[in-house]
Amino acid sequence: MPAVMTLKNVVIGAMFGLAATGYGINMAHASVTTSPENHLLSTLKYVELEAEQGDKNMQLFLGRAYLEGTNGLRADPLKGMYWLKKAATDMPEVKTMIGDLFKNGRGLPRDNKQAVDWYTQAAAEGSVPAMIELGHFYASGAGTGKTDCANAIKWFKDAANAGSVDSKRNLVWLYATCSDEELRDGERALKMAKQIIHRVGANDAGDFDNLAAAYAACGEFTDAVKAQEMALSKLPKEENQRFNKFSQRLNLYKNNKTIYSASL
Incomplete structure (x- = not known):
């Protein structure tokens, strides 16, 4: 089996690079002269057998290869998802990856509902990146056009914890x-x-922008103005869009007004 295992390592290495070690693959003995593109089709039955028998790396490799049409395989989203779903069992990081694919429309149609479903599964299993994605999704009102503060707070709180x-x-x-x-x-x-x-530390413009909004929410507008002026002073000059937003907020605080928009 040594030659077969070397091929297995090379195939995964070509797909994921050294990052594949995060899935338990030891790349130390992988051949750098073997071309997976030339071998995958001839060994596809072996690779799929390994995947069917529960090899997560092979499942993940086949899923991405079929989705992207790489390594000599014709793009086939149905086969890609078949293997990715198998790889995702008890693997929250893979569930998060599938959510990313649906969110960005990479190899799969862009679908916010599917993305949220996969992120929710991953977050429930402890994936912090998935919690963050869900927080942004609900805060931005993606798919609905309306901010969902309750869910945004829930997921950002879990990620913060x-x-x-x-x-x-x-x-x-x-x-x-x-x-x-x-x-x-x-x-x-x-x-x-x-x-x-x-x-x-007191170096981030965004932190003072947040501090100013918090002061304003408490009705402490004098402190809100001071904090917002500090935010503006720390903002790089080339960030024109943020400068305009920060300036608009400063004018609100000077007029004793608060912000009622949770959009991040």
Whole structure:
């Protein structure tokens, strides 16, 4: 079996590079002269047999190869999904990958509902990237045109609890600007915004933009103006779009107005 195992390693290596080691593949003995494109079709029955017997790497390889029409295989989305679904069993990272494929329309039709379904499965199994994707999906109102603060907060909170600082930043914005008064919580937003700045340092323009929104949500407009001016001072000059947004917010705070838009 040594030659067969070498081919197996090379086939996976060609698809995933050294990142394949994350799935338990040892690339140390893979031949660099063997061309998988020249061998896959002749060994396809072996590869599919290994996949059917539960080899996750082979399932994942075949799924991507059929979706993308690579390594000598004709693109076949049905076969691609067949193998990816098998690979996804008990593998939240693969479920997240399938969600990405549906979200971006890569090898599969762009489909927000399918993407959310797969992200939700992955997030339930502990995938932090999937939690973050769900948070952005609900915060942006993708597919519905309306922000869903409750679900956005839920998933960003789960991701933040798992260590995602950016998700905690998103929570600050949501608590400070959500149009749903039952979910809007300026005091919580302000506490979290100060914690983030204390933790990561006072160098990020976005953190002060969040702090200003939190102050405004608490009705503390003088402090909101100061924080927003600090955000503007830290913003790189070439970021014209963000500069305009930050300036518009500053004018709101100067007129004692808050933001009612949870869009990130």
